[in-house]
Amino acid sequence: MADGFSLFSDRSTVAMRVNGELRDLASEVTDRDAVEPVTIDSPDGLNILRHSAAHVLAQAVQQVNPDAKLGIGPPIADGFYYDFDVAENFTPEDLKGLQKAMDRIIRQGQRFIRRVVTDDEARAELAEEPYKLELIGLKSGSMGDDNESVEVGGAELTIYDNVDPKTGETVWKDLCRGPHLPNTRMIGNGWSLTRVAAAYWRGSEKNPQLQRIYGTAWPTKDEMRAHQTRLEEAAKRDHRRLGQELDLFSFPEEIGSGLAVFHPKGGIVRRQMEDYSRRRHEESGYDFVYSPHISKSNLFMTSGHLQWYADAMYPPMSLDEERDAAGNVTKQGADYYLKPMNCPFHNLIYRATSRSYRDLPLRLFEFGSVYRYEKSGTIHGLTRVRGMTQDDAHIYTTRDLMKAELTSTLQFVLDLLRDYGLSDFYLELSTRDESEKFVGSDELWDEATNTLREVAEASQLELVPDPGGAAFYGPKISVQARDAIGRTWQMSTIQLDFNLPERFDLEYTAPDGTRQRPVMIHRALFGSIERFFAVLTEHYAGAFPVWLAPVQVVGIPVAEDYVDYLADVVDQLQTYGVRAEVDRSDDRMQKKIRNHTKAKVPFQLIVGEEDRNAGAVSFRFRDGTQLNGVPVADAVARIRESIRSHEQVVTSWAD
RNA sequence: GCCGCUUUAGCUCAGUCGGCAGAGCGUUUCACUCGUAAUGAAAAGGUCGUGGGUUCGAUUCCCACAAGCGGCUCCA
Numbered sequence: 001m002a003d004g005f006s007l008f009s010d011r012s013t014v015a016m017r018v019n020g021e022l023r024d025l026a027s028e029v030t031d032r033d034a035v036e037p038v039t040i041d042s043p044d045g046l047n048i049l050r051h052s053a054a055h056v057l058a059q060a061v062q063q064v065n066p067d068a069k070l071g072i073g074p075p076i077a078d079g080f081y082y083d084f085d086v087a088e089n090f091t092p093e094d095l096k097g098l099q100k101a102m103d104r105i106i107r108q109g110q111r112f113i114r115r116v117v118t119d120d121e122a123r124a125e126l127a128e129e130p131y132k133l134e135l136i137g138l139k140s141g142s143m144g145d146d147n148e149s150v151e152v153g154g155a156e157l158t159i160y161d162n163v164d165p166k167t168g169e170t171v172w173k174d175l176c177r178g179p180h181l182p183n184t185r186m187i188g189n190g191w192s193l194t195r196v197a198a199a200y201w202r203g204s205e206k207n208p209q210l211q212r213i214y215g216t217a218w219p220t221k222d223e224m225r226a227h228q229t230r231l232e233e234a235a236k237r238d239h240r241r242l243g244q245e246l247d248l249f250s251f252p253e254e255i256g257s258g259l260a261v262f263h264p265k266g267g268i269v270r271r272q273m274e275d276y277s278r279r280r281h282e283e284s285g286y287d288f289v290y291s292p293h294i295s296k297s298n299l300f301m302t303s304g305h306l307q308w309y310a311d312a313m314y315p316p317m318s319l320d321e322e323r324d325a326a327g328n329v330t331k332q333g334a335d336y337y338l339k340p341m342n343c344p345f346h347n348l349i350y351r352a353t354s355r356s357y358r359d360l361p362l363r364l365f366e367f368g369s370v371y372r373y374e375k376s377g378t379i380h381g382l383t384r385v386r387g388m389t390q391d392d393a394h395i396y397t398t399r400d401l402m403k404a405e406l407t408s409t410l411q412f413v414l415d416l417l418r419d420y421g422l423s424d425f426y427l428e429l430s431t432r433d434e435s436e437k438f439v440g441s442d443e444l445w446d447e448a449t450n451t452l453r454e455v456a457e458a459s460q461l462e463l464v465p466d467p468g469g470a471a472f473y474g475p476k477i478s479v480q481a482r483d484a485i486g487r488t489w490q491m492s493t494i495q496l497d498f499n500l501p502e503r504f505d506l507e508y509t510a511p512d513g514t515r516q517r518p519v520m521i522h523r524a525l526f527g528s529i530e531r532f533f534a535v536l537t538e539h540y541a542g543a544f545p546v547w548l549a550p551v552q553v554v555g556i557p558v559a560e561d562y563v564d565y566l567a568d569v570v571d572q573l574q575t576y577g578v579r580a581e582v583d584r585s586d587d588r589m590q591k592k593i594r595n596h597t598k599a600k601v602p603f604q605l606i607v608g609e610e611d612r613n614a615g616a617v618s619f620r621f622r623d624g625t626q627l628n629g630v631p632v633a634d635a636v637a638r639i640r641e642s643i644r645s646h647e648q649v650v651t652s653w654a655d
Numbered sequence: 656g657c658c659g660c661u662u663u664a665g666c667u668c669a670g671u672c673g674g675c676a677g678a679g680c681g682u683u684u685c686a687c688u689c690g691u692a693a694u695g696a697a698a699a700g701g702u703c704g705u706g707g708g709u710u711c712g713a714u715u716c717c718c719a720c721a722a723g724c725g726g727c728u729c730c731a
Contacts, residue, residue, distance in 0.1 A: 081726095089659065197726030198658030205728045209658060212726070240723095244666075253704075253722050309731055311656095341731060375656050378729060471731055495731090522731090559688045586688085594692035608690050620691060628690095 001028050004035075005182070012219075013037040014045050014186060015179045022048075024114055024179040040186070040219045050075035052112065052181040053102075053191050053217040054082045059162060059172040060101035061086075061213070064094075070174065071131050071201060071210045072151055078227060079191075079216035083199055085131065090196040090211050098213070099193050105162075106187050110171065112180035113161040122157050122175060131201065131210075132175045151175055190224040191217035234485060239537040240381040246542050246550075246599065249382065249533075258379040258386030260530060265550035268579065270533055272548050273420070274367060277391055277525070280416055286365040286393060291345035293369055297335040302503055303344040304439075306337075308472060314338045314373045342368035343497075343522060346394040347504040350518075355508040360518060361397035361405050367529070368392045381534055388528035395521040396506070402519050406455045406494065413479060413492045413525050414459070419646055420536060421545060422491070424482040426462035429453055430469030437472050440499050448496040449475045473499035476522075483539040491535070495522040543600040543622055545648040546639070551601045553580035553639060555617075556592045558608030565612045569605065572636055578643065593620065602649050603639060625652035 004016045004025030015022055015038040018029050022044060029035050038044045054073035061068045061084055071083025084090075117125070119136055126132045135151050160180055162172040181187065193215045201207035218224040235241070243249045248266030251259065262270055281288075297316060300306040305313070314337065321333025339345070346364045355362070369389045378384055397405045414425060431449050432438040438445070456463045456477050470476060476495035480488045497520040500506075507515045526532030536544070546552055553573055555566035566582045573580040583592045589606070596604050604620040610629070611618055617635050619627040630638075642649050 092660075195725060196659065199727045200657080203728075205657075209727075211658080214726080251722085257722065303731095305731070312730075343731090372730085375729060377656065377658095377727080379723095384730075473731085556691085557688095558690050561688080588687090588689060588694055590689085590691070591693055592691095597692055604691085606691065610690080618690080624692080626691070 001030055003028055004037075007035060008037045010037065010039070012039045012041065012045075014040045014181050015048050017044070022179050024112070025182050026114070027179075046217075046219070047075040048179060048181060049187065049219065050080040050217045051176075052184065053187050053215060054080040055112070055160065055162070055174055055176070055180065056102050056105050056184055056187060057098065057193070057213060057215060058082045058084075058174060059105055060098045062172065063101055064097060069131060070129050071212075072135075073174075079194065079214060081199075081212050081214045083131075083201070083210040083212045085201075085208070085210050089198075090213060092196065095193045095196065095213070102193075106184045109165050109183045109185035110162040111165055111183045112178075113163050113170075114178055114180075115159050115161060116156050117159050119157060122159065125159065125173070126175055129175075135175065151177060187217065188220065190219055190221045191215060192224065230485075234487075237485070237538045237541040238381075239383075239534040242537050242542040243382070248537070248550075256386070257376060258374060258384070260382060260385060260387070266533070268550045269536075269544060269548050270529060273526075273529065273533065273536070274391075276419065276547075277416065278367075280412075280419070281365050281393070284363075284412055285361075286363040289346065289349055289364045289366050291339075291342060291349075291366060291368060293371070294336045294338055295344070297337055299344045299348070300337055300340075303341070303347070303500060304473075304503060305340055305344070309340060312372050312374065313340050314371055338371040339368075340370050340372050342366055342370065342390060342392045343394055343500060343520075344504075346392075347500060347506060347520075350394075350396055350506055351504060355396075355506075355518070357398060357508055357510050357516075360508060361395050361401060363393055363395045365391075365393040382530040383534045385528070385530055388530045390524050390528050391526045391532075392522075392524050395523065396501075396508075396518040397521065398508070398510075398516070399519055402496075402521075403451050403455060405521060406451065406496070407458065409494055409521065409523055410455055410459055410477065410479075413494065413523065416525055417479065417481060417491060420532075421539065421646070421648065422481040422483070422535075426464060426480050426488075427456045427459065428464045428466045428469070428478045428480055428490075429456055430466040430471075430476045430478065432470045432475065433468035435468060438470065439472055440474070444498045445475065448498065452477050452494075452496060471495055471497075473497045481535075483535065484541070487538075489535050491527060491532070492525045493523065493527070496520075497522055540648075543602075543648075543650065545646055546602045546642045547644075547646050549600070549602050550579065551581060551596075551599065552578050552643065553603045553605060554592075554596045554601050555580065555582040555605045555607065556589060556596070556620075557582070558589055558606065562607045562609075562612055566605065566607050566617075569607075569617060569632055569635070572632070573639065576636070576640055578639060597622065597624075602642075605635065619652065621650065621652050623651045627652045 004027065015025055017036040017038055018027065018033050022038065040049055051074065058070055058073055065086060067087065069085040071085065073080065073082030122136050123133060158176060158178060159173050160176045160178060161170040164171050193213060195214050197212045198209045199212040201210050216224060216227060218227060246265060247263050249260050249262045252261060297306060316335035316337050318333055318335050320331065321329060322331035324330050349364060350362065367389050371387050374384060374386050395405060429452060432445055452475055474495055474497040476493050478490050479492040481491045482488050501517050501520050506518055508518050510516045555570050557563045557566050563582060563584055570580040570582050593604060600622060602622060605617040606620055607617055614629055616629045616631050619630060
């Protein structure tokens with residue numbers, strides 16, 4: 001028999017894995033056990049560090065406010081949180097006091113001592129902690145999620161005592177699965193409380209709201225600083241900030257929450273995105289259609305949207321009703337709704353004529369503007385809005401052709417995303433679960449789900465299951481893309497739908513003359529153009545590849561004398577459709593360089609006496625590198641090539 | 656929708672313990688004509704988010720609403 005302290009003298013070892021299970025260093029093991037050290041900088045070690053920091057936070061809160069009731073306190077990415085039920089909400093100032101109290105606890109070096117208890121013992125000890133009691137009650141049943149299992153997820157119920165090393169007195173305790181650091185001192189100084197927020201108990205809107213305090217914790221202070229620097233870098237890429245700085249778009253308060261206007265520069269980026277997409281769709285056998293922004297209610301009854309999503313639709317405009325003097329209706333009115341989806345309209349286009357199997361697959365594409373009354377607290381920049389334009393297509397096909405169509409659609413989607421500069425993907429397969437909200441027979445769901453799975457697996461991309469994530473009418477594959485700083489965004493979705501063809505009674509005539517039901521595939525590539533715009537803005541940090549850049553080339557004369565020469569170069573570029581201009585302002589040259597560098601223009605062409613004499617221009621790139629004395633014809637050709645190839649240009653071309 | 660915070664010039668932000676507000680950048684004008692990230696000077700620019708209340712007096716205190724931010728919930 002031995003414990004982890006005698007096995008691992010290395011101070012960076014904070015816990016151990018015994019026969020695959022995480023355990024405290026204080027646990028006893030025998031030489032028949034397989035024991036591995038868990039170091040503080042490993043994923044498990046970081047979780048343990050952060051979880052222990054959460055305990056210290058809870059202890060500090062109860063020191064300051066003994067009436068605070070404990071929720072849960074798990075580790076999360078980069079840190080931890082702990083939920084509390086308190087009479088008075090925390091203020092940002094409270095964090096400072098709590099931070100000090102935590103610091104004292106950490107410097108005391110309190111030991112975390114694990115103790116196994118029975119359910120009844122735990123109930124007696126935690127009689128004052130109603131939320132913990134609820135978790136004990138849940139232990140035998142099914143647990144909600146991983147965060148809760150941090151408290152009671154183990155085979156046995158355990159309480160961790162925080163023991164003052166000088167007096168041996170237990171100063172605090174918490175129901176917890178563990179493991180923990182050996183003592184609080186090992187939390188060190190690489191941590192900080194970050195913010196307060198409200199959170200529903202056990203994640204349900206129906207439950208009371210608790211006060212949540214978030215913190216971040218790292219093995220060293222330097223690593224925490226590095227984390228903070230990463231956050232600052234991410235903030236610089238924030239599309240809302242860049243949208244303001246680069247004059248791309250805005251959300252005027254007068255229009256309403258979640259409704260954007262695109263400024264001329266943002267308009268150029270957006271139109272390039274759309275035009276390229278349009279061209280690729282044309283080449284790939286899509287038919288372009290258009291549909292209005294509003295419709296009478298019947299259409300959304302047929303589609304089921306009013307039954308399922310009325311809450312998230314703008315309320316109706318009631319029109320045309322007439323009444324006589326007595327108030328009796330003399331003319332029946334109608335309710336019109338702003339459309340939340342394009343599919344009902346496309347179904348009507350499908351149904352407008354009788355269809356043969358020879359027409360299939362029929363691919364209807366539209367940049368369709370939709371309006372959804374998103375809950376006020378969910379709106380976020382361009383990524384979550386109330387008015388947006390989807391690059392929406394609905395493909396009608398036979399069951400036989402379904403798989404081939406899904407395969408080619410997925411390929412099309414991935415190819416197109418790559419053309420916009422995203423290249424690191426994985427797939428998510430969203431399926432139904434036991435919930436009531438899903439419509440359709442088990443057989444249909446099985447067939448649809450299996451088909452999607454086969455298609456996804458054939459793509460060779462990583463496939464992550466998402467049980468319960470399907471739409472009510474069918475399963476879907478979603479393409480997740482990682483951006484330049486490793487964040488993932490849900491991009492395209494491909495959904496199979498056996499339900500809407502049924503509801504709209506869609507048919508085609510098969511080769512044998514019978515009437516058959518087509519299968520419908522919903523797919524959006526960008527999701528919404530607004531959202532994709534935001535993703536690309538953040539991915540490129542506002543420095544778009546040349547083909548998307550609002551201004552591609554700006555000419556900077558060293559002195560006014562060279563304006564005419566530069567204007568001639570810019571004219572040549574404009575002839576080829578290049579977005580080029582000459583900066584004729586009376587700023588000094590250095591100031592112009594600064595302005596256009598901040599505006600992230602890919603090419604600055606600088607011309608003075610030397611260049612003019614040589615019939616050349618001097619390139620200055622976004623990172624400050626230069627390529628001097630390039631003959632004008634070469635410069636024009638290289639710029640055009642960079643646009644054609646969708647190349648990103650940040651630094652000088654290597655010759 | 657819920658909890659908390661925020662809203663002052665075009666932008667970023669100071670400020671007023673209740674007595675009609677300030678900076679930098681930007682804009683306009685003038686001078687300067689310059690070889691790789693800020694030339695100098697002057698001027699214009701604000702119903703202190705909107706509406707109500709308290710007060711002799713409100714940008715400041717209180718209430719409601721709107722918009723934004725951070726979370727939670729939600730996302731066809």
